[in-house]
Amino acid sequence: MENGALSGIRVVDLTTVLMGPLATRMLGDHGADVIRVEPTNGDSTRNGVPSRNPGMSGFSLNLQRNKRSLSVDLKHDQGRQALLDLVETSDVVVTNMRAAALERLGLGEAALNEVNPSLIYCRANGFATDGPYGGKAAYDDAIQAASGLAGLFTATNGRPTYVPAVIADKVTGLHIVQAVMAALIHRYRTGDGQNIEVPMFETMVSFNLVEHLRGAAFEPPEGPFGYERLLSPARKPYKTADGFVCLLPYTDQNYADFFRFIGQPELTNDNRFATHNARVTNTSTLYDLIADAAQRETTSTWIEFCDEVSIPAAAVLDLSTFDQDPHLSQVELVQVRQHPTEGNYRYIRDAVIYSQSSTELRLHAPRLGEHSVELLSELGYSEEAISNMIADGVVTSPT
Secondary structure, three states, X not given: OOOOOOOOOEEEEEOOOOXXXXXXXXXXXXXXXXXXXXXXXXXXXXXXXXXXXXXXXXXXXXXXXXXXXXXXXOOOHHHHHHHXXXXXXXXXXXXXXXXXXXXXXXXXHHHHHHHOOOOEEEEEEOOOOOOOOOOOOOOHHHHHHHOOHHHHOHHHXXXXXXXXXXXXXXXXXXXXXXXXXXXXXXXXXXXXXXXXXXXXXHHHHHHHHHHHOHHHHOOOOOOOOOOHHHHOXXXXXXXXXXXXXXXXXXXXXXXXXXXXXXOOHHHHHXXXXXXXXXXXXXXXXXXXXXXXXXXXXXXXXXXXXXXXXXXXXXXXXXXXXHHHOHHXXXXXXXXXXXEOOOEEEEEEOOOOOOOOXXXXXXXXXXXXXXXXXXHHHHOOOXXXXXXXXXXXXXXXXXX
């Protein structure tokens, strides 16, 4: 697809698991030629279950789309050289391998910058390398704990809790995409490449402090740390007569309409609820009042009323039934596509809507090493050289 915003940009994907592959998938969705460089036994996510064929897990079908796969042993001199040859022809390298491991392979920043001085080299890791935590192993749960995200739940349910999603990986993945695109613009303006470090820990601490720094934003503090409304144990979906619903009156007018609907219009002038700041201070009392009122009506009644007066509200979606949601169905966020080897599968399109740029599916998730021969040929390797590399186990290609 020629009208992708990153059409003509080549990205070498040296990432594993979810954070990095999500970022490179997004770059691929925007038209970049993403070359996924995998070990000869494949990335761990390939071998998850369920799957229809070995190495093609359901987890990877969307994560690895819009990429070409080069399967190579980077510990072998020929494999390392093949990667350096690829980097020489590329614009961006994205990796979440540890710096020490990359240096041992001879693939650190200096080595790659030497073969391609205009390269944008983006390395994501758990913690910034110049701090005392630099080099520590990190996965999503560890970063949720270290960044304070898990600890925020202590205020709401009495103990630290993990968000049931790999949120640190996904938030950091978005920052990788932002960083790479900013660096591409910088290179367009100046001609200079650069090295980028995206640390998960710092990214998530910054993410969590956006609303919770509050009064502690001032030095000395002018108020308590933490956004009271979000830290109230009463902040949760409300039980209705037949289910659960989010009811979120926010403005003064929202609350006037809400109090009128529940038959208590006098609360509009109650000092505890008359202003936004008063409502934040009295969050728990207010939310308990809403919870009591919510039980008197059905979910559909609440949604109908709230839509009429523009109060934000939503029924609680059971994510496993997303395909029954009328809005999601109409906008076709999830579509059924046919993979060449895996059959029909659910393709999750990019949610952003552009008037000009395309983020359409160009390539289904590749089999391990599906494009090894093609890519090495593009780099100038002869058929004999490629055959020898396959025979020696330096490169794998599906039969």
